[in-house]
Amino acid sequence: MQFDDVILGRRSIRGYKPDPVPRELIEEILTLAMRAPSSMNTQPWNFYVITGEPLDRIRAGNTERMVAGVPQSREFRTGQAFEGQHRDRQVGVAKQLFAAMGIAREDKEMRQDWVLRGFRQFDAPVCIIVTYDRVLDGSDDTPFDCGAVTTALVNAAWSRGLGAVINSQGIMQSPVVREHAGIADDQVIMKSIALGWPDETFPANAVVSERKSVAEAATFVGFGD
Numbered sequence: 001m002q003f004d005d006v007i008l009g010r011r012s013i014r015g016y017k018p019d020p021v022p023r024e025l026i027e028e029i030l031t032l033a034m035r036a037p038s039s040m041n042t043q044p045w046n047f048y049v050i051t052g053e054p055l056d057r058i059r060a061g062n063t064e065r066m067v068a069g070v071p072q073s074r075e076f077r078t079g080q081a082f083e084g085q086h087r088d089r090q091v092g093v094a095k096q097l098f099a100a101m102g103i104a105r106e107d108k109e110m111r112q113d114w115v116l117r118g119f120r121q122f123d124a125p126v127c128i129i130v131t132y133d134r135v136l137d138g139s140d141d142t143p144f145d146c147g148a149v150t151t152a153l154v155n156a157a158w159s160r161g162l163g164a165v166i167n168s169q170g171i172m173q174s175p176v177v178r179e180h181a182g183i184a185d186d187q188v189i190m191k192s193i194a195l196g197w198p199d200e201t202f203p204a205n206a207v208v209s210e211r212k213s214v215a216e217a218a219t220f221v222g223f224g225d
Contacts, residue, residue, distance in 0.1 A: 001158075001159045006155050006158050006159045007155065009158065010154065010155055010158040011205070011207065011208055011209070012164075012165040012166070012207075012209070013122075013163025013164060013165055013194075013196075013198045013205050014097075014117065014122045014165055014194075014202065014204045014205065015122065015123075015198070015199040015201075015202025015203075015204060015205050016122065016123060016124045016125060016163065016194070016196035016197060016198065016199055016202075017125075017196065017197040017198070017199050018125060019125065019196070019197050020051065020125055021051070021125055021126050021162065021195060021196055021197070023049075025160060025162070026049055026126065026128075026195070028160070029153060029156045029157050029160060029162070030047060030049075030153065032152065032156040032159075033149050033150075033152040033153035033156050034149060034152075035152065036145075036148040036149040036151070036152040037145075037148055038141075038145040038148065038149070039139075039141035039142075039144070039145055042136070042141070042142075042145065043145075044132040044133050044136050044142045044145055044146065045130060045131070045132055045145065045146050045149045045190075046130075046131045046132070046133070046187060047128050047129065047130060047131075048128070048129040048131065048181045048182070048183055049126065049127075049128050050126070050127045050128075050129065050180075050181050051125055051126045051127075054180045054181065055121065055125075055126070055127050055180075057176075057180040058121070058127070058170075058176055058177055058180045058181065059119070059120040059121060059123075061173060061176035061179075061180065062119040062120070062169075062170065062172065062173045062176055062177075063116055063119050063120060065173045065176065066116070066119050066172065066173065067116075070173065072172040072173065073172065073173060073174045073175065074168065074171060074172050074174060074189075075171075075174050075188050075189045075190075076143065076188070076189075076190055076191075078168075089210075092210060093207075093209045093210075096207045096209065096210075097114075097204050097207055098111075098114070100203040100204045100206060100207050101114065101203050101204050102203070115169070118167055118168075118169030118170065119169050119170065119172070119173075120170075121167065121170045121192065121194045122165060122167065122194045124165075124194035124195055124196040125195075125196045125197075126194075126195040126196055127170060127192055127193065127194055127195070128153070128192065128193040128195055129171065129177060129181055129183065129189060129191075129192050129193075130146055130149070130150055130153075130189075130190045130191045130192070130193065131183060131187035131188060131189050131190055132145075132146050132187065132188050132190055133186065133187065133188075134185075134186045134187060134188050135186070137188055143190060146190045146191070150166060150191055150193065153193065154166065154193065157195060161197070162195060162196065162197060162198075163195070163196060163197065163198035163205070164193050164194060164195045165193070165194050166191055166192075166193055167191070167192050167193065167194050168191065168192070170192035170194065171189050171191065171192045174189050177189060177192075
């Protein structure tokens with residue numbers, strides 16, 4: 001697969017086949033991903049790759065606590081609620097997904113089920129928890145570097161026929177994740193990634209999120225008219 005094919009073809013996968021993913025393939029993907037750049041080559045990232053019964057326990061614990069109203073406990077800063085154009089983009093992709101899944105605005109039950117899928121890691125056979133070394137906590141370079149390796153990871157997975165979605169809901173109950181993934185105290189939980197073989201019959205997998213144009217995003221200086 002050519003580089004352009006990966007970048008332009010990749011999309012977030014929210015429905016998976018139950019088929020297992022070989023450990024050797026995941027190791028190959030991680031090897032590729034870790035060629036991502038990092039600030040002064042600090043490579044702050046670590047990965048907890050979870051499948052089987054431990055992942056099922058995380059799914060159950062996340063869901064039970066969220067349904068019970070336990071406040072979320074993500075370990076990274078989320079900032080203020082989105083407003084303006086950022087909120088518009090958030091709502092826009094949600095509309096795309098709900099339309100694909102046939103979820104009506106007034107259908108509270110289906111909307112709730114959709115939300116709970118995120119806490120279950122979208123029922124993917126594998127979950128990768130991205131963490132960083134706590135000694136680096138407070139540095140803006142560190143989460144930036146984790147974003148770089150995560151982007152490389154999902155693209156490497158796509159190049160090998162696997163689907164992925166970067167997911168914050170799966171780590172909203174960090175005590176559950178820490179317990180069942182055995183995450184060391186010297187690590188900060190950054191993100192989770194659902195990973196597996198895409199289920200091409202799952203309607204939301206066909207959704208391609210919209211992107212703003214280069215004209216909107218880029219300012220060119222010194223190029224002339």
